[in-house]
Amino acid sequence: MADTPDPVPETRAARRAARDAARSSVTTVLPALATVRRPVAAGATAAFAGLAALAAYGDSRLVLAAAIAFLGLVVIRGWHTLLDAPSARGGAIVLVVSLAALLVAVLGRDGEPWLEQVPTALAVGIIATFLHQLVRKDGRARLSQSIATSAFGLALLASGVCLLPLTDSVAGAEPATVGLGAVGIAAVVDLLVGPPRRTAWLMPLSMLVGGLAALALAAALGGLAAWPLLMGVICAGTSHALRRVLAVLPGISSVQGQLTSAAASVLIVGGLIYTVARILVG
Template identity: 40%
Template sequence: MPRTEPRVLTPVATLSALVVCAVLALGAAASELSMAGALLFAVLVLALGWPHLLDLPSPRGVQLILIGTAVVLAAISELGDDERGLRWLPTVLGGGLIAAFLHQLVRQDGRARLVATLAGTCLGLGVLGSGAFFLSALDENMGEELVLACLAASAIGMIVDWVLHRFGATAEWAVPISMVLSGGAAFVLAQSLDVTWSAMVLVAAGTPLVSHAVRRLLSFAVGARGAAGQLALGAASVLASGVVAYAVAWFYR
């Protein structure tokens, strides 16, 4: 049997996820421009630790690609049409992919681990792209409420996962416990905001599935033991759930 490395989940990842959730929630409740700025902050946290989490060579180039892509996406979202740049999302991510290849052409270190660097950069762009759906969800019916429910579910899931991991409990219990707690919180929130409770519960139940899957996958990464890697892990688990908020908002149009 091959030896497997233990899963790593520290308070740094928990704090990172909670801060990102709080900033995004404040942005969603404030204004469109604030939400774009909050998304940039979340991507900045992701970018700072992403190459360290995946142990990628030439980390500065990977960081610049992720941050640059997020800046362009936020700018298009604010200057574009009412869809918050969703129409341009494939183009922007495609530009980020081109930048990833150009980055390899200008590397001066012999392009060590070329495929791993490209794959890691593309995975980071995918997480960023999922986070961009938070912006698009705000244009939909109940968009703000669904984004808030999604972020609350991400925070609850992170706390439950860390507590169970801290006390050595089986990680698989994190998903059902998070879904029950998040669904209950979303139902209460729906009653207080006078919105459709089924939509709120659906997004709250789906978010822990996505967030936990991303968190569990990345917690086995080579660089997960470092603080920088844990920062990126926490941010990625939140950004990845953006597509859930938009999907439910689109379904309830």
């Protein structure tokens, strides 16, 4: 029986090459658009969140409703274009109708449960979405994409109107002011977008900045508690995540696309703020 040759000892260079190959195989490859700094989107997010926070701080449902309506219209104007969905004009009309129905559903209530009619308004939006598909004259190209885009926009608008009841709840407007303020302050983290390795760390950094900002805002408004930290972390993280998702779309290169992304990233935290406020604050 032939002798088995002794294994060749692995050199240090070979081990280093193996480690580098393993590391590169698990490295996330970001699209080129995801590594481009978008100062307009960051600045608009800070401005829109600040506007909504000030409106909430005023403790008036009508003022806050006007701010939410403005942000909703900013989203509606560029939403289908940003997501490259067909029949953008018809889709925008559907979202305008849905926004009006959602605002009426909440403003029409004068007591608990404030959101009782929101499912009805959402049903109106869903029905309008499918009716829009029936009247399209382009052969209903990319039907699924068109429906999904309108449904996503409807969800953003519904999340935004969830802020309205807080001005009349036991919790008061402080949770909305703190959560929206944290989103606006954490938006500065977007300015650090660059090489993929650095960009990958922006999500936890945004959450950290948002949590600290929420604590500072809560202290300035009347005292320290545990809920502002949670509020700031989840709101800043969710808002940042949506902007990063939209940042890989070709339409984000335009000013309108960045404004749409900014407004959407503010509206999306409305439902989160309402949930945390009702569970942890009262």
